[in-house]
Amino acid sequence: MDVDTPYMSKTFTLDGKTIPFQDGQTIIQAALDAGSYIPHLCHHPEFKPHGSCKLCTVTVNGRQTASCTMQAAEGMVVESETELLNAERRALTQMLFVEGNHFCPSCEKSGDCQLQATAYHLGMMTAHYDHFFPNRPLDASHAEYLLDFNRCILCSLCVRASRDVDGKNVFALAGRGIKTHLIVNAKSGRLADTDFSVTDKAASVCPVGVILPKKRGFAVPIGERTFDKQPIDVYVDSRLAGALPPNSLPQTGERDAASLRDQIKEEG
Numbered sequence: 729m730d731v732d733t734p735y736m737s738k739t740f741t742l743d744g745k746t747i748p749f750q751d752g753q754t755i756i757q758a759a760l761d762a763g764s765y766i767p768h769l770c771h772h773p774e775f776k777p778h779g780s781c782k783l784c785t786v787t788v789n790g791r792q793t794a795s796c797t798m799q800a801a802e803g804m805v806v807e808s809e810t811e812l813l814n815a816e817r818r819a820l821t822q823m824l825f826v827e828g829n830h831f832c833p834s835c836e837k838s839g840d841c842q843l844q845a846t847a848y849h850l851g852m853m854t855a856h857y858d859h860f861f862p863n864r865p866l867d868a869s870h871a872e873y874l875l876d877f878n879r880c881i882l883c884s885l886c887v888r889a890s891r892d893v894d895g896k897n898v899f900a901l902a903g904r905g906i907k908t909h910l911i912v913n914a915k916s917g918r919l920a921d922t923d924f925s926v927t928d929k930a931a932s933v934c935p936v937g938v939i940l941p942k943k944r945g946f947a948v949p950i951g952e953r954t955f956d957k958q959p960i961d962v963y964v965d966s967r968l969a970g971a972l973p974p975n976s977l978p979q980t981g982e983r984d985a986a987s988l989r990d991q992i993k994e995e996g
């Protein structure tokens with residue numbers, strides 16, 4: 729290679745827009761870096777891809793693939809905002825709603841929930857499918873945190889955060905197929921019997937309302953929360969434009985955890 733050749737960044741197109749990327753970046757990483765939102769639930773910029781929710785599916789040169797696992801390549805023609813892809817995303821989102829028990833109006837995470845915000849973004853008006861109404865437990869054993877498994881979407885973010893960042897393996901996915909479920913890695917199955925702590929990454933990474941701090945609820949009124957103010961795609965864009973802290977999506981649990989830490993300090 730001619731060493732005098734100036735560095736030319738590689739690009740692909742996403743819905744006709746030119747997206748620069750670096751070798752090793754996935755399509756979604758490059759798109760988000762360039763301020764282009766692709767719906768996603770299990771992608772997080774700090775963790776290895778899990779590729780499970782499939783919300784991030786795009787077409788690459790006409791073939792569907794998950795943009796969080798597919799590496800970007802020079803000259804790719806990627807489409808995301810198509811009627812067909814959004815209809816498929818909407819159906820996947822509807823399935824997530826009926827597989828669990830999501831009571832948005834009374835959920836502490838309403839307005840900060842990425843599942844809810846994504847459903848709004850996709851124009852989901854009803855659950856469409858029959859509700860499973862699964863019988864899922866609550867775990868209130870821990871002094872500071874509550875687990876409400878009803879809302880779990882199996883994104884595995886808490887599993888990856890606890891394993892890869894906290895080095896604790898507090899959470900795991902167990903079972904197969906429709907029986908896959910989130911568990912707490914303790915003989916008793918109770919959060920209180922793990923070394924889970926308020927400062928864990930896993931405490932703040934849940935995109936829905938499974939891992940919630942106790943002793944405070946609805947500190948930010950409904951109507952004043954993240955996605956009450958702006959839709960998820962706009963939120964991501966403003967984050968990327970530097971108006972908000974850098975990250976892919978709001979880690980609202982971090983706000984809760986910080987406030988809980990302050991409260992614990994105040995209480996001595």
Ligand code: FES
Pocket residue numbers: 767768769770771778779780781782783784785794795796797
């Ligand atoms: Fe790609 Fe979930 S974000 S499969």
